[in-house]
Amino acid sequence: MSAVRHPEGVAANSGGPNAGGPNGGGPNGGGPNGGGKPASDLSPDILLFDSSAGAMDIARWLGERERGRVACEAELEAALRRLAERQWDLLVVDPATQGAIDVVTQARRRNRWAAVLAALAGGNPDLVQRTVEWRIDGLVFKPFERAAFVSQALTLAQRSRERRGLEQRRVLAIGAHPDDVEIACGGMLARHTAEGDLVRILVLSRGAMGGDVNIRLREAHEAAELLGGRLELGDLQDSRIPDSGATVALIARTVGDLRPTHVYTHALEDTHQDHRAVHIATLAAANGVPNVYCYQSASTTVDFTPNYYVDISAYMEAKLHAVAAYCSEGDRAGRLHPDSIKATAAYWGRFAGYKLAEPLRIIRQRRFSPEPTPG
Numbered sequence: 001m002s003a004v005r006h007p008e009g010v011a012a013n014s015g016g017p018n019a020g021g022p023n024g025g026g027p028n029g030g031g032p033n034g035g036g037k038p039a040s041d042l043s044p045d046i047l048l049f050d051s052s053a054g055a056m057d058i059a060r061w062l063g064e065r066e067r068g069r070v071a072c073e074a075e076l077e078a079a080l081r082r083l084a085e086r087q088w089d090l091l092v093v094d095p096a097t098q099g100a101i102d103v104v105t106q107a108r109r110r111n112r113w114a115a116v117l118a119a120l121a122g123g124n125p126d127l128v129q130r131t132v133e134w135r136i137d138g139l140v141f142k143p144f145e146r147a148a149f150v151s152q153a154l155t156l157a158q159r160s161r162e163r164r165g166l167e168q169r170r171v172l173a174i175g176a177h178p179d180d181v182e183i184a185c186g187g188m189l190a191r192h193t194a195e196g197d198l199v200r201i202l203v204l205s206r207g208a209m210g211g212d213v214n215i216r217l218r219e220a221h222e223a224a225e226l227l228g229g230r231l232e233l234g235d236l237q238d239s240r241i242p243d244s245g246a247t248v249a250l251i252a253r254t255v256g257d258l259r260p261t262h263v264y265t266h267a268l269e270d271t272h273q274d275h276r277a278v279h280i281a282t283l284a285a286a287n288g289v290p291n292v293y294c295y296q297s298a299s300t301t302v303d304f305t306p307n308y309y310v311d312i313s314a315y316m317e318a319k320l321h322a323v324a325a326y327c328s329e330g331d332r333a334g335r336l337h338p339d340s341i342k343a344t345a346a347y348w349g350r351f352a353g354y355k356l357a358e359p360l361r362i363i364r365q366r367r368f369s370p371e372p373t374p375g
């Protein structure tokens, strides 16, 4: 079955390579990479998993009432693909549909804020009992009265959206050049994405000193997409990035748009002047961000002293794929080589008891975060 849209064709989320998906538009609408309006201002995204004859009618009711995005699927594989597309606010599932438990389980894993509303036909006690054990948020019996059902569904979806707005982390990783962020913290960005966070990558220059700009930009987009992040590009001059003025303004603009809960940036202990400049500019531009960390880049010196370690043991493959996107650099024997990246992660892992880790230096870290999204 296909997606049902509001008659005006207006989707709740827009923009980004995976609008509503891992790189979607609104900060809380859509996927992990939006930025902007509070979640409660946006219409809900609802996925219906139901193979019964009236499923499309139910989807239409939900789609007509609000300018939300409603999709209806009857097949397990298609529903699982849908779940991976974006952060859904509500999953309406008919427990009698083949694979319903798999869809609910996957929704719990990938859409941790999504509410689950079970829509049952008949009152088979065994099925009701099994459904309740799924820890659903609501239960309705078919046939249901349209207005009451739609009202209940939208209330659940709205609550889920609001909870996400309060709890979802918004992550901004800043790099002076294409590939800095992937090498330094590609593992933790993949982890943020897997945990449902919004991830944005800001690259301040186009890396003209490192090769053909067009190729490097294409590689940067590919790498960001592999990490589930949305890429933003500045156009500062490679090797001449200032530590104030335009650099602070560029970073401040993104900070103002995304309102990140977490910022990752270069460390001051670095032999590259651009990296040091970005560190200084970030501290100025992100002075209101609750959590700010410095990462270890390829040119960080031995003076870099981490005091926070992120377990990336399950995300090394994702990191290596993202770094491999920069194949034009041809530096496979050096800093981009998988052996070098894995050895570095294994080295830092031992300080924290992890198999593989990325190290950070804490500039500022609040215990309770993120902050609620301002209304």
Ligand SMILES: [Zn+2]
Binding pocket: 176, 177, 180, 272, 275
């Ligand atoms: Zn760099």
